[in-house]
Amino acid sequence: MVKVQVLSGMNSIGGNFVRIEDGNTKIAFDNGMRFDLFKRFYSGFISPSGVGELRELGIVPREEWYEELSDLYVSHLHMDHIGLPSNIPVELTLHVPSLDIYNQMEERWSKSPTWLSLAPRKYFVKVEEIRAGKLGDNLEAIPVSHSAFPAYAFLYHGSDETVLYTGDFRLTSFLSEEEFESLCGAPSLLRYLEDEGMRVDKLVVEGTNFGVGKVPLLADEGFKLMERIVGSSQLTIATSHYLDVEFLRAVVRAAQASSVLIASKVMPQFLRRDMFAELEEPLVAEEYVKGVPDLDIASIYDYELSSERLVIITSYYELIDLVRNLREWSVSLSDMTVMLSEPEPRQEESVDYEALLRWMDILGILTYRVRVSGHYYPFELTKLISTVKPKQVIPIHTQHPRLVLTLARA
Secondary structure (H helix, E strand, C coil), rough: EEEEEEECCCCCCCCCEEEECCEEEEEEEECCCHHHHHHHHEECCCCCCCCCHHHHCCCCCCCHCCCCCCCCCCCCCCCHCCCCHHHHCCCCEECCCHHHHHHHHEEEEHCCCCCHHCCCCCCCCEEECCCCCCCCCEEEEEEEECCCCCEEEEEEEEECCCECCCCCCCCCCCCCHHHHHHHHHHCCCHHHHHHCCCCCCEEEEEEECCCCCCCCCCCCHHHHHHHHHHHHCCEEEEEEECCCCHHHHHHHCCCCCEEEECCCCCCHCCCCCHHCCCCCEEEEEEEHCCCCCCCEECCHHHHHCCCCCEEEECCCHHHHHHHHHHHHCCHHHHEEEEEEECCCCCHHHCCCCHHHHHHHHCCCCCCEEEEECCCHHHHHHHHHHHHCCCEEEEECCCCCHHHHHHHHHH
């Protein structure tokens, strides 16, 4: 008999930990970390003393949740889902969406002067890469659109029930279905379920955008806005999470009449040429090169900003330093526009959008806050339910689980 336990994430955004027991099978989905709790106890001058303290505060999963697990599957590599692999206290296999990206993240963690140095896994935890399709006899990984690439939902075929865990996902992608399948190697979640006519008994579904009261922008609407912003400025800086390949592709597409430069020490490590198929590839600013990127290199000094349009892509965490550098290089900030993307709630990755906006304000830089969510919107729930047809809905990754259930039943 299949037993599904949502041990964390039921009443919070982030911190997912879903345990599945079915006879001799004992697996879990996501190893989440709760940044909402982290911010209550830690600040710039108060740091965790260790993983044990974080566990006691409920910020990372409890030790007993891992008992007898053979495998732990991570849906995507946002920190609120991969969490701290060092917290895993037993010998098991940790399955991650990209082994290359995970290894680079772990290397960065190990060198971090912050609490992130606590994150690298213990020697007895084996790591394997997830590939779209069957993962053994009773589990499938299905690609989903999200603000981290790659990302997966998991479909468990149990002894008496089928369980679908969505992870974080959006239904409206920046990509066409054909582009998505080419990039991810398999159809999207709804396309797959429609084609296969799959029966789902229990749907463990995220509900991030329920009860937040923000006006949603779908991907196609966000793209049109991005085109207008880029077309109205000689120099545009666009921020992105370093794993948000779909958004990066959208920026490059919106800027086809401009030169595109990536000014980030982190982002180029995770990007490949094939991610920009059929698009003019962005270049990497040599002033920010770390390692050997797969993309070609150019210098910011190669561009005559007074006569040609330029779009610079950077991460949230590097935006302020980039602007400071541009000012030192005698670039006029009054001729600059910043397009601040906001795909995730601040609880997920601890990004303080308000602080960034305050900096832009005192520097006199025109800023647009573009929120194309990495999560589906409440009005799309009907389409999801009508496709999946679950017998039971279990909300997760939401502060409003009752609202998710009410709308699902309706």
